[in-house]
Amino acid sequence: MAYSFRGGIHPGTHADPGYKSATNTKPIEKLALPDEVILPVSMHIGAPAKPIVSVGDTVDLGQPIAEAGGFVSAPVHATVSGKVKAIEPRLHPNGSKVLSIVIENDGEDRKHESVHPYDFASMSNEERIECIRSAGIVGHGGATFPTHVKIQSGIGKCDTVIINAAECEPYITSDHRLLLERPEETIGGLKMLADIMGVQTAIIAIEENKKDTFAKIEELIADDSRLKLYPLTCKYPQGAEKQLINACTGREVPSGKLPADAGCAVFNVDTAGAVYRRFTTGMPVIRRIVTISGSAVAEPKNLEARIGTPIEKLIDACGGFKEAPNKLLAGGPMMGNAQFSLDAPVVKGTNAFLAFAGNEDKRVKDPQCIRCGKCINACPMHLLPIYMNVYGKQEDLDNAVDCGMMDCIECGSCAYVCPARIPLVAQFRLTKGKIQAKRAAERAKAEAEKKKAEAEAAAKAEAEKSAENK
Numbered sequence: 001m002a003y004s005f006r007g008g009i010h011p012g013t014h015a016d017p018g019y020k021s022a023t024n025t026k027p028i029e030k031l032a033l034p035d036e037v038i039l040p041v042s043m044h045i046g047a048p049a050k051p052i053v054s055v056g057d058t059v060d061l062g063q064p065i066a067e068a069g070g071f072v073s074a075p076v077h078a079t080v081s082g083k084v085k086a087i088e089p090r091l092h093p094n095g096s097k098v099l100s101i102v103i104e105n106d107g108e109d110r111k112h113e114s115v116h117p118y119d120f121a122s123m124s125n126e127e128r129i130e131c132i133r134s135a136g137i138v139g140h141g142g143a144t145f146p147t148h149v150k151i152q153s154g155i156g157k158c159d160t161v162i163i164n165a166a167e168c169e170p171y172i173t174s175d176h177r178l179l180l181e182r183p184e185e186t187i188g189g190l191k192m193l194a195d196i197m198g199v200q201t202a203i204i205a206i207e208e209n210k211k212d213t214f215a216k217i218e219e220l221i222a223d224d225s226r227l228k229l230y231p232l233t234c235k236y237p238q239g240a241e242k243q244l245i246n247a248c249t250g251r252e253v254p255s256g257k258l259p260a261d262a263g264c265a266v267f268n269v270d271t272a273g274a275v276y277r278r279f280t281t282g283m284p285v286i287r288r289i290v291t292i293s294g295s296a297v298a299e300p301k302n303l304e305a306r307i308g309t310p311i312e313k314l315i316d317a318c319g320g321f322k323e324a325p326n327k328l329l330a331g332g333p334m335m336g337n338a339q340f341s342l343d344a345p346v347v348k349g350t351n352a353f354l355a356f357a358g359n360e361d362k363r364v365k366d367p368q369c370i371r372c373g374k375c376i377n378a379c380p381m382h383l384l385p386i387y388m389n390v391y392g393k394q395e396d397l398d399n400a401v402d403c404g405m406m407d408c409i410e411c412g413s414c415a416y417v418c419p420a421r422i423p424l425v426a427q428f429r430l431t432k433g434k435i436q437a438k439r440a441a442e443r444a445k446a447e448a449e450k451k452k453a454e455a456e457a458a459a460k461a462e463a464e465k466s467a468e469n470k
Helices: 125-134 147-154 174-181 183-197 208-221 241-249 269-281 311-317 374-378 385-394 397-402 413-417 424-469
Strands: 028-030 036-040 064-067 082-091 097-105 160-165 201-207 227-232 264-268 287-293 301-306 327-330 352-356
Touching: 028 174, 036 082, 064 097, 125 147, 125 183, 125 269, 147 183, 147 264, 147 269, 160 183, 160 241, 160 269, 174 183, 174 208, 174 269, 174 287, 183 201, 183 208, 183 227, 183 264, 183 269, 201 208, 201 241, 208 227, 227 241, 241 264, 264 269, 287 311, 301 311, 311 352, 374 385, 374 413, 385 397, 385 424, 397 424, 413 424
Parallel strands: 028 301, 160 201, 160 264, 201 227, 287 352
Antiparallel strands: 036 097, 082 097, 287 301, 327 352
């Protein structure tokens, strides 16, 4: 039986479901090390990391170069050995400039003394979590939420751990290749996560278009009764946390809540692999498997690249562009970020880079909604995109919230099925930003009024005390 959820879409064609045929049979290739790496101090959700090296310092592979800036944060490590060339704002795949540590590669790949295996079995749970935290491990599915925070907040609340191997977004095949070529890392990491979180159910959920991974996965989980393989229906966004939890367990994550509130913790294929590598080799997060694909790419590939490698180097390794691209994306076509330069580096959340040419980027100058309702049927969150779009344009923020605007996961299903080609997700992101700004202003106003009232009360009390003394 294949597990699924209500709503969603099926991107692709009959000949090429999911548009994955260009890379799903391509083995992972190691990319040559770049002359320099660019390491943003913010490659995760939460507070930016704080540099702990200076320009001119010599650093080793795996050496911490920026410490976590808070509890919800993650450290950054050198992904090559060499000399710190600069600490300055550099272009980030999110489109902004972010403070980055630039390391000039000396070509030696000299390991730092802190990189050594750990004895997982003899460590306390606190030591295990600290080991994960200090490795800078975050969600590799794109959300980049620090893994140690997810673990700590879920212990005692979660009874199920799920490895998200759906990889439902079109074109992307990096997780698929990892499951084929290095499945022991993901399953080893799953066992460790189940031990740390103390759960008796640990699921690896894989879409049925990756059946070639099933036999080896079943072999690796056979010795552990906690571990189960769940095949998933091929549908987008099957890999979204809330949809995955619903498909695998039948549970629903309450509005405004986290997966832990439904008793589940969800981790990406390579996140689990990063946990396994941390304990077995001691290496922190220094590399990503990145799918390079799209109609403009000469030779699409799956590449193992060091974090901080400029995207241009990955494109060059694929033979460059066979024709000038009209759209560049970091990530998949549904949720990726559009790029205007190839100078941005691979970061912890980079799983793909796509380049499209020809007539694939279809836009309409003045799109008009025809009230067909297709967006409502496609929405995996059971929202009303038609009305969310109207209220967003009118800046009617209260009604937008009532329609579930803040529950939108920005998966793009509604925009994909819209015959008018309305850029719905762009409008929703804009509206959500306005809602968040309004809420922040309201909080600031309430805090200011509270402080004013406290100051007035203190002044009044002081005046009364002074009057009594007289």
